[in-house]
Every structure is written in C-alpha cells, then in structure tokens.
Amino acid sequence: MSRILHRLGHSTAAHPWRTISAWLVVVVAAFGFSGAFGGTFHDDYDIPAAQAQTGIEQLRAHVPHGGGATAQVVVHDPSGAALRATDLDALVQRLAAMDHATSVSEPRLSGDTDTALVTVAYDVPVTDPDLVGAKGYDPLVDAIEPLRDAGLQAELGGELPGGAESQMKGTGELAGVIAALVLLIVAFGSVVAAGLPLAVALMGLAVGSAGVTLLAGVMDVSTAAPTVATMVGLGVGIDYALLLVTRHVEFLGQGLDKREAAGRAMATAGRSVVFASATVLISLMGLRFGGLPVYSTFGYATAIAVISVLAAALTLVPALCGLAGQRLMPRKVRKNRAPRAKKPLTARWAAGVSKRPVAAALAALTFLLLLAAPTLGMRTWPQDGSSNSTETSQRRAYDLIADEYGAGANGPFTLVVDTTQADPQAVADQVAAEPGVVGVTTPVTTPDGAISVFEAQPAYGPADERTSDLVATLRDDLPAGVEVTGLTPLFADLSGMLSGKIWTVVGFVVAVSVLLLAMMFRSVVVPLKAAVMNLLSIGAAYGVLTLAFQHGWGGSLLGIDHPVAVSSWIPILMFAILFGLSMDYEVFLLSRIREDWLHTGDARGSVERGLASTGRVISSAAAIMVVVFLGFSTEADTVVKQLGFGMAVAIVLDATVVRMVLVPATMTLLGRWNWWLPTWLDRILPTIDAEKDDADLWAELDQVDSLDQVDGLDEKVGA
Template sequence: MSRLLYRLGRAAALRPWRFIVAWVLVVGAVGGVAAVAGGDLHDDYRLAGTGSQRAADLLAERFPALSGADARVVVHKDGGRVDQDGVAAARERLAGLPHVSAVDPAVPSRDGATSLITVRYDVPVTDLAPGETLDRLRSATQGLAGSGHQVEFGGQVPENVTAPGGLAEAVGVVAALVILLLAFGSVVAAGLPLAVALAGLGAGVSGITVLAAFANVATTAPTLAVMTGLGVGIDYALFVLTRHREGLAEGLPVPEAAGRANATAGLSVLFAGFTVLLALCGLVLSRIPVFMTMGFATGIVVAATVASAVTLLPAVLGLAGRRVLRKRDRAEGAPIATESPRVRRWADHVGRHPWAWLLAALVLMLTLAAPALGMRTWPSDASSEPESNTVRKAYDLVAESYGAGANGPLLVAVDLRESPDTAGLRRDLAATPGIVQVAPPLLAPDRSAAVLVVTPAYGPQDERATGVVDRVRADVLPPGAEITGLTAAYVDLSRVLDERLWPVIGAVVATSFLMLMIVFRSLLAPLKAAAMNLLSIGAAYGVLTAVFQWGWGAGLLGLPHAVPVSSFILLLMFAVLFGVSMDYEVFLLSRVREEWLRTGDAHGSVSTGLAVTGRVISSAALIMVAVFLGFALDPGLVIKQMGVGLAVAVALDATVVRLVLVPATMALLGRANWWLPRPLARVLPVIDAHGAHGAGPAAPTAGSAPREPSRV
C-alpha cells in the first residue's frame, strides 16, 4: 500500500493539473447528481419493539388524522380575555392549510386569558417543509396578532424549524486558518489543508444528499458530518503537509517529497480514517435508523476527506513547490527545524519520572470523569430553547395556563376488539398518581379502536414523568392498549439507547484494537490506546454533565437553564470521538514505531516520536478544538453538546494523554510496548505501516523491509 501511495503522490505532484481537474469533475458530478436526484432529509425515530412504537402504529392504522405531525397555536391576551370569535375565524383558516387533517376545538384556560389550538396534519413532520409550514401558521393567525393578542407556536412542526446554519462552520474555518498561519508562517501552507479539506467536504456533503434519495437521513446528520469532516479533513491534510515539509528540509525535490509524504503520513491517514469509519459503523448496532444514517452520512464525508488528502493534496503540493515553507527557509540547503526540542525535553523528563506523572494524569482524568456517574440523559424539548424563541414562549404559556404536563400529553391507544371497556380504563387512568386529567375517548372511524388523551402533572423533562409512564404501563393498561406521546417516546428512547450503548462500545473498541494490533504488530500498544481513549471520553462525559446538567456553563452557551445531557450524545459522541482520538494515536505511534524499528531504542523512540509529531499534533488538536467549539454556537442542543464534548475530549487527548500518559506508560513498558506473542505474529498479516517499501528509490531503506528488533 505504501508503494502505491508513493507512486500516487509523486505522480500527482508531477502532473498536478490532471488530478486537480479530476477532483473538480468529481465534485461537480456528485454535486450535479445531488441537485438533480438528491433526496430530502427525514428523521426516522422508529423504536421497533417498544410500547410507544406499537401505540404509534395502531394510531397510524386506525386514526390517520392523529398519526401525522402536529402544531400548537397558543393565543394569549395580557390583562384580558382572548377573543373567541377571532379564535374561531383563525381555526377556519388553519383548517384550509395544506396537509391539515383536523383542527381541534380551542381549549380556553380557566381565566380565559389563553386559548390553545391543536393543528393536526396527515403526514409526518419530515414530509413537511417546517419553515414554510410555520409561515403559513403565522399567516392564518395574523388577524389575532393584529388585534393585540400574543400568538406563539409549539408542537412538532415549529420545533422542527432549524435556525440558518453557517456560523459554526465559518468560525471553525477562520480559527483553523489563523492557527495554520501561526504554525507554518506561510499563507500557502496555511491555505492548502483548508482547501483540500473543503474539497473533500464538498464531495462528501453532496454524497449525503444522494444517500437521502435512497434512505431516511436524519436532519442533523449533515451538521454532524460537517463538524467531523472539517476537523479530521484539516488534520489529515496537515499530517501529510508536515511530512512533505520534512522531505523538503532534507533537500528532496518537490515530487519526491510529496511521494514520500504520501507513502508515510498518507498511509497513517488511511489507517486513521479507516479507524474512524470502523467507529462510525458501530452505530449500526444501535438498530435505530436515525443513528445508523448519521453514521453512514459522517462516514461518507470522512472517506471523501481521506481521498482528498492522499490524491488532491500531493497535486497542490506539486503546484506550490517550496512556497509551503517560510520565506527564509525556501533557499536550497536552508536548515529547517523538523522537531521540537522543548517536546523532546518534556518527553525525556516524563520518561525519567513515569509513575509520578502517570498517577497525576490519572487523578486529573478520573476527577473530570466523576460527574458522569450522576449523568441523566434525556431528549431535549422546547423548554431548553432560548426564551426569545416562539416554541419556548408557547411552552411557558401552556405550562402557566394549563399545567406543566400539558406540554407532553400522553396518548393511550386501545384496540377495542381486545379491551372494549374504555370507561373503566378512563377511571383507572384518572385515579393514577401523577395524572391530572383524562379526556373522553375518541373513537376510530370504524369504531375498532379508541384513543384517550391523558395530561400528566409533570413536564416532559421532569424526572417524575418517567414514573407516571411506568405506573400506567405496569398497573393500568389492559391487553391491547399501549401508551405513546412525547413523554412516553422519550422514556422508550432513553432506555433503548442505554441498553444498546454497551454493545456499540464493545464492538468499536474490539475492532479498533484488532486493526491497531495488525498495523503495529503489538498487543500492549493498541490495548493502551483503547484505554486512554476511553479515559478521554469519560472525562468529556463528566465535563458535559457539569456544564449542561449542573448548569455551570449553560448561560454562556445561550441556554436558559440547566438541561439534561441529550440521550443522543452518549452513542454519537462515543463513535465520533473514539475514531477521532485514534487519529492522533495512529500518527504518533507510527512515528514512534518507525524510530523503534530503525534504532531498537525503546525509550529514545518515544522521545523522538513525540518531538517530531508534537508540533503537528498540537496544531491539529488546536484546529479541531476550534472547529468543535464553533459548533457549540449551533442553536441545536444536540450539536451544541457534541461540539463542547468533542472539544474537551480532543484538548485532553492532545495534552494530558499524548504528552503525559503516552510517554509515562511507554517508559514503564519499555520494549514490551511492541511485544506480540509468537503464535499471533505468525498468523497476523504483515503491513508496511511506515512506508519503508514505498519511500522511493532514494530512500535509505528502500527495497528492504525494516528489521524488527528482538522482542522481550
């Protein structure tokens, strides 16, 4: 593989326009297909086998009018009573809107100052254009707003409207450009990783649109994919660019330097990208469609950025020539620093005192992870939105006028062929602790099923609401009856995610360990890498709990109050972060093992590997942290929490893990770092992970594999 990458990189540098034009054609072709035949984004939250899903299926079959999306129009009059004639006129206009199947009778509050109108659609929310649909709701109720009423909107349709994007991406790109400029001192060198990453990102995002034509792709999938793809894409290009600059520092011609960089750092990029893809594939084990498509979508973007790093980047490096160096370094023979003396001194210091630094780092990481023991995961709702948002205003008005539980009514669907006694069921429901109201049953058109709307005493995010759902299921529901609605679906979703988290973790860790064992021909090195990545993830979970659930940073992030950690975060963040963290591990271990194979010095190889990669890993980590923190500005709570969690984990990974835990543990293990039992050594394939075979004819080790030092 390294020989192929060497030839590919050298050919691209010698004939750059061929590769650049090919990439322009590929990006244009994929973008054209996406524009012509691409699909729309759809959230598919089906939870097969759960009670809420069975109830939803019964509603879809027997109550088509209740099975689609809904919107709530909340009309309020400060210091007076709502004009019911105006409400009636608004109901008529609402009933005439596209896809509206029914408009429920307005429900006035006890003091008459608020009126609640529920609008029901005959299609799911993903089949509607939320922004356009919300505009139609506003137009239909314009008369009420014009007569001095406050009109706010809640429910599925308004809550599915997303704010315009682009700010998070722009912040990340600008921050990355500044960091690269400071690191390389060359505008050309700073711009190349960005340009290459954006090219891969463009192809990948268009690929997501094409995927949406064949599968339901979640509405947040492109944002997650862009967040991940932008970070790893810049990093991958940065790894190859740094190795290319080292080649130029050795006096190699530009094509030769590009070829060798592709054969070494490019090979590390391939392995790192494959590790990210393995981690994302773990989301398939969740068996939840929305998570599966998030993994596929992000995988498409990651694969595209890997391809751009090993094909497009060598081409633009060929065009740039020696302009990727600082002006003072461009003269032939000018000395160029390829390693950091400060990092080498630090690595030597940690290696001389490994136990002290190991224990200190472990205490820090475990302290940061401790809050995660009390983490409460729960999907976000309108109460987490800023107070200026109409869905938050609607939520607060409903809670104030009708009670907190009115924001999350429960729907009890009953198959009357199995349980015909709806009167008795209604009495039992009304007598259940935590339920304040049970509406009369609504009968299906064929009178084979009924649905009862139940108002709990607690809002959807209240921990006590889970107990209400559990009591109803355990003590009240007869055969043929199931409970659904926002709160019941939240209960099922949280439990399903908790149950499937551990299989995903196990599969991702096991497959990554196996791949690293094959690549580095070591048992302890990949085991240590997996343990350290789990430490980083645990610390990130702990910080998320403190910032969001404890509310330590909620206000700074634009949240009105403390909120639970989103149920989506544990699975998504683990899959993305485990793969991203392995990027640095692969890049660092590749250089350390390269030195180990060359010198046989277990301790010196760690210091050299850290010294050579320290600057690039620090720059890459800073870029990724900046990109992820930019996404903390996203209005969506899931993306906001993902951005904060990933930024914290990457920062810890590049500092505490790479600069303390790695040198400390490798110093303690010594030659055992590269120990592999002989039976495994005989059966595992030999992979040239360091580019020795592909480094070109001028390479000192060309034509022969490196001799592996004796093992302990």
C-alpha cells in the first residue's frame, strides 16, 4: 500500500491539472447522474416491531382513508372574547377543501370559548410526497391566514406541521465552514495552506451529496440523512486533508521538492488516513443494528460522504500541494525568517504528563466519570411540539392547547377495539375510569363493523414520563382485542426499542474496531484501552448533553427555553459516529508513537515524541470539527441541535482529556506492555501497518529518478 500511495502522491503532484480536471469531470458527471437517476428523500415512520403499529394497520385496513397524517389548528382570541361561529365554520370549510384532507373535526371550544381546536385527518401518511415540506404546510397556512388578518391568533400543531417547520436552513453549515477557515489560517499561517483542506473537503462532499441522491433512487433515504452525512463528511474531510497537508509541509521543510514531499506524505499520513476512515466506516455500519431502517440509511448516506471525501483527500491534496508549491509554507519561512527555535507546547505538555502519569490518569478519569454520571438519569423521547423553539407555530400551538385544554390534548391516544373480542363502550368506560385519563370520546364503529375507534386524552403531555407509564398500564389492564395506538404510544414504543438496541450497536462497533486496531498496531492492550477511552469520552458527552437539555443547564445559549428530553434518535446515532471519529485521532496518534517505538525501542520517549509531533495537528483537526458541529447546533430542529452539540462536546473531550492526558499517561505507565501480543495471536492475526517511516527506504527513494524504478522496492515497503 505504501508504494501505491507514494506513486499516487508523486504522480498527482507532478500533474496537478490532470487530477483537478478529472475531479471537475467527476463532479459534473455525479450531479448529472443524480439528476437523471437520483430519487427524493423520503421518511418511513412505520415501525413494524412497535406494538402501536398494530393499531395503525387496523385503521388502514378498516377505516376509509384511515391511518394517515394529522394536523391540529388552534385559534385563539388574544382579547379573551368568544370566537364567532361564522369564522370557525369558514375555517372548517377551507380545511376540508385541502388535498388529501378526509375529515375535519368540529371545533372544540375551550371553557371560556376564546379558543378553538380543530383536527384535520389526511388519507396519506405524513411522509407522502404530496404532504412533505411546503406541499402540506402551505395549504394549512393559507387556511388560517384570514383569521390572522382578522386579528386572531391561529397556530398549527401536530404531526404534519412539525415535520415542515423542522427543515434545515443551512445557516449552521455556513457558519461552521467560515469558522473552520479561520482556524486553518491560524494553524498554517498561510492562506493557501488553510484554504486547501477546506476546498478538498467541499469537493469531496459535493460528489458525496450526489451519491446520496443516487442512493435515494434505489431505496428510501431519510430526509435527515443528508444532514448527518454533510456534518460528518465535512468534518472528516477537513481532518484528512489537514493531516496530509501537515505532513507535506513537514517534508517541504526538510528540503524535499514538492513531488517527493507529496509522495512521502501519502506513503505515511495517507496510510493513516485510509485506515482511520476504515474505523469510521465500521462504526457507521453498526447503525444497521439499530433496529430501524432509517438508521441503515443514515449509515449508508454517511458512508458515501466519507468515502467521497477520502477519495478527494488522497488525490486532490497532493495535486493541489504540487500546484501550490512553496506557498504552503508560512510567510516567515518563505522569506527565510525562521521562527525562534523552541520546544513545542505539545512536547512540553507530553513531558509534563509523562513525569506524573498516575496523577494525570486519575484526574482525567475522575473528570470523565463525573461528566458521564448524569447519563444514568438520561430520558429519551422523540421530538414533539414541546421541544421546539417558541419561534415556531408548532410550539405556540402546543402551549395554547396545553393552557386551554390540558397538556394531554397535544397527544391523545387512539384506541382500536376489535368488536368480535370486546365491547367498545365497556372498553371506553374502563379507560375513562383509569387514573391519568381525563376524558374519552364516543366510540365510532367502522362501516364494516370490524373495529370501533375512540380517543382518550391523558392528563400529561406526550414527553412526560408518566405518559409512557400510562400507555403500558392501559395495555396491561385492557382486554384482548384492544390496541392503544396513535403518535404518542408509537413514540413510547420507539423510545423503549432504541434504548435496548444501543447495546447491540455498541457490541458490534467495539468488537470490530478492536480487531482492526489489533491488526494495525500488533497489540492487545492498545485497542482494548482505546475502546474503553472512547466509551468514556462518549459517555461524558452523553452526560453533558443530558445536563444541557434535560436539566436545562445553559440551554438558553442553545435556543432551548425549557428542559427537554434527549431525542430517542441521538444515543445510537451519536455513538456510531463518535466512536469512528475518536478512532481517527487514535490512529493518528498511535501510528506516530508506534513508528518511534519501532525505531528506538524507547517506550516512554516514544509516547512523548509521538504526542509532540501529532498534538498540534490533532488539536487543530478537533477544533475544526468542533466548530463545524457547533454550526449545526444553531439549527432550529431540536434533533439536529442536540446531535451537533453532543458531538462537539465529545470531540472536545476526546482531543483534550483523552488524547492529551489519558492516552499518554496510561501508555507511559504501561511501557512495553502497550505492545504486548500473544505469540499465537500474532501468528494468526493479519498484519496492517498504520504508518511507518523507513529511513533507509527514503534514502533509496532519494536516488530514484523515475517512478518506474519504484517498482523494485516492493519488498521493502510493507502494506
């Protein structure tokens, strides 16, 4: 592999315009194919394993146009005056005239008659193309606009408006890119060197986005999957390019010409990038064990983005480095004004940690465990109207409904009774007498007489923990043939399912990642220790996320005006992505430590030198990824906000507490035991060198005048 990567770097640096032209052709072709054969992103909220899905399927089978999307319209007179019947009748007529609207309820007036609640039922699910985004939302806005013009407050809540108002605006992505560019300029001291990683990442991401669109042409891809793919692809793309450019600049500083510097950067750092990306892809494939098809689409879409930015990094970086030449060097170096020689900060830090490894390790471990402690009390719940910003109509509708009708009116249960097994009225009476239920509607039997349907309003809001308990209690107490369904019971099922599935994902990702690291570093201790530390940093990130959102600590800085549960989608998604990203940094750091260890046999010194040589680039890469993720945390959608914030926190902890303290401290304590591998395992375990720098090989390469001569070095370059 080293020979291939060396040739690739040397060749692309020697002929940069060929590579750049080829990439432009690839980008145009990718967008052309995506436009011709790509599909549209589509959510599938059916959950076959959920108990509530049984009731939904019964409604679809027996109720004409049943089991479709719903929306709530709430009208309020701010002056406190009673609403006029003519206004409400006109509203009902406008709502009934909308496409796919099959029924509109009679306005439910509040006790003081200044508020009315109307529910709209559709004949297609909320994921139907005719309802997605503005197609379903704009007709609702048009229907309530006359009321707003008349001075009334009219808001939209429920299932359909919630999906439309959570669309990504893209401002967070732009802010993250700008912040990343500033950090790159500071890190390199050269505008050219700073812009290069960003340009490479964006080029790769463009192809990746087209690839995700093509994926949508052959399978259902969630509307949120491109956001996650962009978030991860942009972060790792910049990181991979940054590592390669850093090594290239190092070799330029040693006096090598730009082509040879590109070849050697690819043969060393390029190899680390390849295997680091492999750990990310392994983690993403773990999403398939999340139990929901939507997780698989997250994994596939993000994998396409990672592969695209990897390809861009391995080809465009050496090409652009060859084109830029000495302009990659800081201005002072180009003007022969070398900076004062002094020991790098990371080297001084590494020496300090190595002097007191026990204290450093205990302090870091204690800090991470304290941060992780709130995770034990984390409560997960899918996003609903209560978690949105007060700037959204959905949140204003939620608050109005809660004030006028009770919090449970925002998430009523639908009870489906099989008339051959139970008496609908008796079931309704039993439900009405259940503690925690404030009211039920009259059961309505379907035209075919097979089932009877009524609604029950809980006393608590959908996200209240007692609501899930009430769903479980009703299912236990009610006779056979009765299903408790609706959006809130479906959410309760989803939350419980995902809480159990996370351990399957953790087991797969950890096991495969440990095996890969064992092959790369010829050690049992290093991969196991890396897995434990990654779990610690992710657990600490969960804890901070819980404090910020569930307990409201600093939530106002994130646009959250009250405590909200952590989204049920977040723990599995965060783990799969973060474990791979953390392994990125582990590969970057350990490859340099192992390289030094193989050359010197100095266990303690190799830790110091490895951290000193990679500390700055890892810190810079982490800082860039943090600002990219924080950019996404500024979006209005609570799930995206939580994901961006949680991942930013995890990267901060991983790049500082773990990589800069815990890893060097524990490796110093373990010494030669870091590289222990049983003989029997060494014989059967395939060998993968993450990164090595053979001085004799470089000396021989210096004498090579033609790339064809490199073929004779096959046996000397391991892969």
